[in-house]
Amino acid sequence: MPACPGIEDAVWANQRQHEYTPMPRLATVLLALLASTAQCLSQTTDTLKPGSLSQSIQRQHSNRWRELSRFVPLRPSEAPSTATFVTLTDDHIAKDGGILPAVLDSLARQTHLVGISLRNTRITSSAVAGLLPLKNQLQVLDLYGTRIDDKSLDDIGSLVELRELDMGVTRVSSPGLTALTSLKKLRVLELSGRRINDTATTAIGLLPSLVQLSLSGTRVTDKGLAALATLSRLKALGLSGTRIEGSTLDKLAVLPDLACLDLADTDITGDSVGRLSAFRKLKALNLENCPLVVDASTVHLARLTSLQGLVLRKTGFEKTSITGIGLARLATLSQLQHLNLSATRINDEAIVPLTKLKQLRSLDLGLTGLGNAGLVHLAKLPRLESLVVMYQEGFGGTKVTADGLQHLAEHKTLSGLDLTGTKISDADLPKFRAVANLKQLTISGTAITAAGAEKLARQLPGCRIIR
Template sequence: MSSTDRFNGGADGPAIRMMLVPKLRRLPVPVGPVIPHNSIFVDACSRFLRWAAATTFASGPMEDIDVLSRLQSRRRKIRAFSLIVLGVGVFLVAGCGRDARKDAPDVGSDDAANTVDSSSEIQRLGGEVHWTKGNERCAVYLNDIAADDLPVVVAATLSLPGVEEVRMTGAQVGDTAALPIAGIPTLRRLRLTDTSITDATIAKVSQQGNLQLLHLHGAPDVTSEGMSAIESLTAMKDLSLSGKNFDDRVLPALTAMGQLKKLRLRGSGVTGDSFEPIATLPVVDLELAETDFGNQGMPWIAQMPKLTKLNLWLCKVDDAGVKALDGMTQLTSLNLDNLPGVTDASIDTIVGLPELTFLHLGKTSVSPEGVARLTKLQKLETLHVTNLDVPDDVLETLREEMPNLKSLVN
């Protein structure tokens, strides 16, 4: 029998098919049709397996071989051939029509088709869909989508299963687009940047009791009164508010956020006059950069039990405010950049923070002599002393006497 005849099957072809088909039918097919047991693909695989076995084990015509007994006695070799065939099958099946389907979840065929269509539509119009956790959850990024395309993209997003995160940017994003997104039941993280949303969207967001991250950057039409609704977000872990309309009146709504770890109020209207509601929160990372936050709020910061990272860049804090940090030995990161009211008088407080690994003193009024005293911070890894005119000999001393210093920026 020729090699071609052997490949085509012969009398024992059905026996080989009976062994091969159950394996092929168990192939994972995340996208595309399920291959029937009598398909051309299975035919080709079974013929290949029979031909391979015959070529390897036979010294004579295929008809003279007791195929099944040979396969049993040569289990290892047959298993190798089976794995090759199955591997090819997985490759071919998984590759069917992937393109925009490559991140689609493993769901029923109809749901999978709908998911693929929605994902493709979002990507076609400039958005992104990222699948995680075994393709059961996804994040959708809708950055600067054209106003005319936004309704289509929002509708496609709503049809996706397991949407945990949505990012939307652009003035064209108003309540019409944001309200449906805010109502997605699986939503855990929402980032809205430079949008035209109003208090109506905030009210909808506040109904998401499982929301863990909320970033609102540039939402000038949202009021402090409207923000009071977020007090219901008790699962919140990461809150970022940027915009002068987010002022001290927003802070009381945060008191119920008993799991809040990161609080960023960069560029907000917070002054520190009413910072008391924040003092008891388990915040680890606090950013007040580019605000009018002043000394009056520093005593409340000093009472924050879990705080390890504090960013006061371009605030209104001076030596008197820094003094409030005395005893906050848990601090590992302190940014005092662009605080001209901070002088050598603050060095005693700073070197009394032994756990510091990051310190920024750029554009303060600390002298080279004050900088030289920082050698007491033996755990410091990153130090910024920009615009302080620190001479080379002081810089060299810092490098020599601070064994963990990896980055010295001057």
């Protein structure tokens, strides 16, 4: 028997009370947690607001081809006008890198959904499997900047309705790309990153429906180009930032519809530029920051008479970049509508041959030796709509001032003027009355104050002022 049965009974009674009595505080916490979780899931799925598919395609198109995008035919949408596009963020992604089940359920209920962006989210390859229930409707998939690798490629290859696929800056490598050959309707493909090399072009060459292909920033070399000659429908090819030198570019001359070629930031040589003359339908060419494209290279460029857009920004080294001699040769490109000569050795005297380019609509002469006297010649370009004459402190640039605006006073079509960094101030505001027809004026980096910009906006009521 216990020495103190009364106390023992009390302890026993107390133990029984705690053993059998419900725990209201814990239950309350659990209920609150469940309610909070449900609310979070509801808020997460509420953020899945469908957007416009056409606007998304247009935005990606502009980002991919940059200033030459207007010369690349926009992929026509094969989806109905009611088709929608959804952008997912890390809020929709589970800790394991998969897509939250509630989000997948929400996507499955969107009957008009044909496009999904997972750009720069933390998804892993397992997340792609969650999209397989949408394989009969998904046409656009953006996986740029994600952590997917080759394990995801079989699942991606099962999305047989895909027309546009972006796998730039992922962990996907060349050997796994053979899984994509089942995508018979794929029109646009973007791959970038150091894991993509010449081996990739063999698999890509088995996608004959491709219209646009971007391999920018990959390790593709001249050796891999020949495998792309099977892409008979290709209209735009992006090779910027690759190891291309141009020795095999003529292998692609068999592509009948190739209209845009992006070779920016490559080591294409001056002699290799001559191989481009075989491209009879080339409308747009980007040679930005190609150090081996020099003044003498314009002899070859002058033969590309079908060109409508040409980017020569920062070509050649400082003492070999484009001058007036080269520009005189380019005056034969009578169809040219867009020309970027920024950061070249162009000056007022060199500008004169440009007056022969009667179709020119946009011209970038930023960071050149252009001065007010050069504006006299530019005023003779009858269709000019956009002009850039920026100056950058420490780098140099144009000597254009507000006094030069008077030379543009009679121009009928000029609607955009970029004066970034030029030597203008509030004292020059009255001189802007000479360009009253402007729709957009950029004055960033100038001495015009906030108050001055407001006054300028009142002075030019139909003009957007960017400061």
